[in-house]
Every structure is written in C-alpha cells, then in structure tokens.
Amino acid sequence: MKLLLPESRLNYLLAPLANCKICPRNCGVDRLNGEIGFCGGGSDFDISSICLHSGEEPAIIGDKGICNVFFSHCNLSCVYCQNYQISDKHIEKPVNRLQLDEVINSIAKLIDSGCKTVGFVSPSHFIPQVKVIIEELKLQGYNSIFVYNTNGHDKGEEIRLLENYINIYLPDYKYSDDNLARKLSKVTDYKQTALLAIKEMYRQKGSTLIVNENGYAENGLIIRHLVLPGYVANSLAVLNDIADISTSIAVSLMAQYFPTPAVKNHESLNRTLSREEYDTVKNELENLGFYKGWVQELESNENYRPDFESDKPFVD
Numbered sequence: 536m537k538l539l540l541p542e543s544r545l546n547y548l549l550a551p552l553a554n555c556k557i558c559p560r561n562c563g564v565d566r567l568n569g570e571i572g573f574c575g576g577g578s579d580f581d582i583s584s585i586c587l588h589s590g591e592e593p594a595i596i597g598d599k600g601i602c603n604v605f606f607s608h609c610n611l612s613c614v615y616c617q618n619y620q621i622s623d624k625h626i627e628k629p630v631n632r633l634q635l636d637e638v639i640n641s642i643a644k645l646i647d648s649g650c651k652t653v654g655f656v657s658p659s660h661f662i663p664q665v666k667v668i669i670e671e672l673k674l675q676g677y678n679s680i681f682v683y684n685t686n687g688h689d690k691g692e693e694i695r696l697l698e699n700y701i702n703i704y705l706p707d708y709k710y711s712d713d714n715l716a717r718k719l720s721k722v723t724d725y726k727q728t729a730l731l732a733i734k735e736m737y738r739q740k741g742s743t744l745i746v747n748e749n750g751y752a753e754n755g756l757i758i759r760h761l762v763l764p765g766y767v768a769n770s771l772a773v774l775n776d777i778a779d780i781s782t783s784i785a786v787s788l789m790a791q792y793f794p795t796p797a798v799k800n801h802e803s804l805n806r807t808l809s810r811e812e813y814d815t816v817k818n819e820l821e822n823l824g825f826y827k828g829w830v831q832e833l834e835s836n837e838n839y840r841p842d843f844e845s846d847k848p849f850v851d
Contacts, residue, residue, distance in 0.1 A: 540635075548667050557660065558659045579632035579633075580638050580664055583606070585604050585645070588601050588602075591654070593829065596652070600650055602653045603653075604655050606660070608660065611686050612720055612722075615801075619797060642672065643677060646677055646679055655682065669700050685706045689706070691735040694732050694739075704736040705759065706736065707729075707760065708776070709725065709729070709773075711769055712726070719804075733756075742783035742785070743755060744757065757786070758777055762813060764803050764808045765803025771819050774825070784828075787831075788830045790836065791835040791838070808833065808836070
C-alpha cells in the first residue's frame with residue numbers, strides 16, 4: 536500500500552516530539568533525536584501489538600470485535616499493571632518499532648475482514664503518532680470509528696486537539712486520592728489532571744452514547760474504573776467524582792483485576808477482589824443514579840490476562 540500522507544504533513548504532526556510535553560509529565564525531551572523521557576517512548580511507531588480483540592465493552596466490539604493498537608511503554612508506572620509486559624520500562628522486551636506502512640497495512644487487513652472500529656490503547660504518550668495513523672487511514676479511504684483508550688493521565692489541551700480525530704473516548708478514572716496515585720502509579724497530580732481531561736471529553740461528546748443499528752457505538756464517552764482489592768474507599772470516591780460531572784455518563788465498572796508477579800508480596804494487591812468489596816462499589820454506582828454502562832462479573836479476572844509474548848495476546 537502506497538502511503539498518501541505528504542512528508543511535510545508527517546513532519547508537522549510529529550514535530551511536538553522535539554520538545555515533548557504532550558502528556559502531563561512535561562519532560563521536554565527531544566524524542567526526534569533519541570532522547571527518552573519518563574514514558575520511555577521514542578519518535579517511532581513503537582507498537583507492541585495490532586490485534587483483533589473481543590473483550591471490550593459490548594457497544595465497542597459489536598459483533599466483529601475491535602482492532603486494537605497497543606502502544607509500548609506508559610506515562611504512568613502502576614505497580615499492578617495488567618499489561619506490564621509492554622508497559623514496564625524495567626522489563627526487557629523485543630523492539631517492535633514498525634514503519635508507518637506496516638502499521639497501516641496491519642490495521643487495514645483487520646478492517647477489510649469486517650472490523651469497523653480501531654482502538655488506540657495507552658496512547659497518551661504517542662498522540663502525534665495516533666494523528667498520523669488516523670490521517671493516513673482516512674486518506675486510504677478508511678473512515679473507521681476511532682477509540683482513544685487511555686489511562687486518564689492526559690492533558691486537557693491535547694484532548695481538545697483530538698476533537699476532529701476521535702469518535703469515542705474510553706478513559707480510565709483510576710484515583711480520587713492523589714496519595715494513592717503517588718503510591719501505586721508514581722504520579723502526583725492524577726485526580727486534577729484526569730478530571731480536566733475527562734471534562735474536556737465530556738464537553739466534546741456529552742453523555743449520549745450514539746449506537747447504530749448494528750450495535751456499534753459510533754460516538755461518545757465511556758469512563759472505566761477498575762476496582763482494586765483493599766481500596767474500596769477510593770472507588771466510592773471515584774464514582775462520586777464522576778457523578779459530579781453527570782450521572783448520565785456511561786460507566787464501565789471493572790472487576791477483572793488479577794495480581795501480577797510484581798505485587799505478589801503487596802499487602803492487598805496480592806489477591807483478587809472479594810465479592811463484598813465489589814458489591815459495595817456496585818451498590819454505590821446504583822445509589823448515585825448511574826443508569827448507563829456495564830458491570831463485569833466478579834469472575835472476570837480469569838478472562839482478561841493478556842500474553843503479549845504471543846502473536847494473539849488475548850484468548851477470547
């Protein structure tokens with residue numbers, strides 16, 4: 536497939552990497568010349584996997600699944616990360632820096648097979664590359680539904696600049712407690728930063744999740760929250776923060792947490808979620824008046840354990 540994006544446009548879109556402040560870390564490093572900031576990302580298309588996935592929310596996957604583009608590295612450092620194989624800077628992993636034509640060909644192949652939605656997973660530190668991929672796909676005639684699947688640690692102004700690119704925002708809102716965010720994810724300003732980004736997403740999309748006749752969400756906002764064992768109070772506060780924006784927002788409450796090897800000795804993260812903990816959070820979701828979204832089964836922790844050393848990380 537011949538690339539259609541002019542080189543001048545490509546260079547323009549990637550230019551912010553020369554003094555990288557695209558995420559709230561504001562490292563200011565020159566990624567175009569090999570400097571590395573907190574996230575560990577460079578200027579390449581550093582992608583760990585491009586794969587079909589059917590484990591997202593029903594309105595996201597429809598009946599064909601989603602083409603997920605998993606970027607490497609992360610601008611958080613969560614001790615319990617479920618995707619630690621590709622996010623942890625301390626784990627040696629194979630270099631998988633793709634050329635743009637390889638990325639486009641891989642995505643196009645899945646779109647041509649019937650997949651209508653393309654998701655960018657952990658994209659906060661690769662926003663310029665996300666824009667490049669979307670613009671090239673559109674030039675190739677692929678007007679897919681584009682999903683921004685983020686940990687929530689985004690700049691509001693960067694989200695504003697994505698308004699004409701992204702159809703569906705799928706942010707995490709992890710913490711209402713900045714002390715907990717510092718302890719578990721090495722970030723000092725998570726609550727304020729994530730809420731500003733989510734409010735910008737809400738400004739763009741409102742609380743209406745637009746779904747077509749085939750069951751695909753085409754436009755909107757879904758906020759995810761993963762309930763962590765031992766931290767129910769944080770989850771209750773998270774739901775109250777979202778309610779302060781709107782109880783009409785679709786919320787995806789997740790019970791899929793499983794302990795990775797990194798937390799085998801942690802005081803509470805070394806186990807799965809208890810039924811009592813999860814029921815407490817689900818009751819708060821109902822009591823606050825949320826009426827759109829999804830609640831995972833408690834046993835879901837057995838089903839969402841990716842292996843990024845495999846060509847097919849998810850066994851669906």
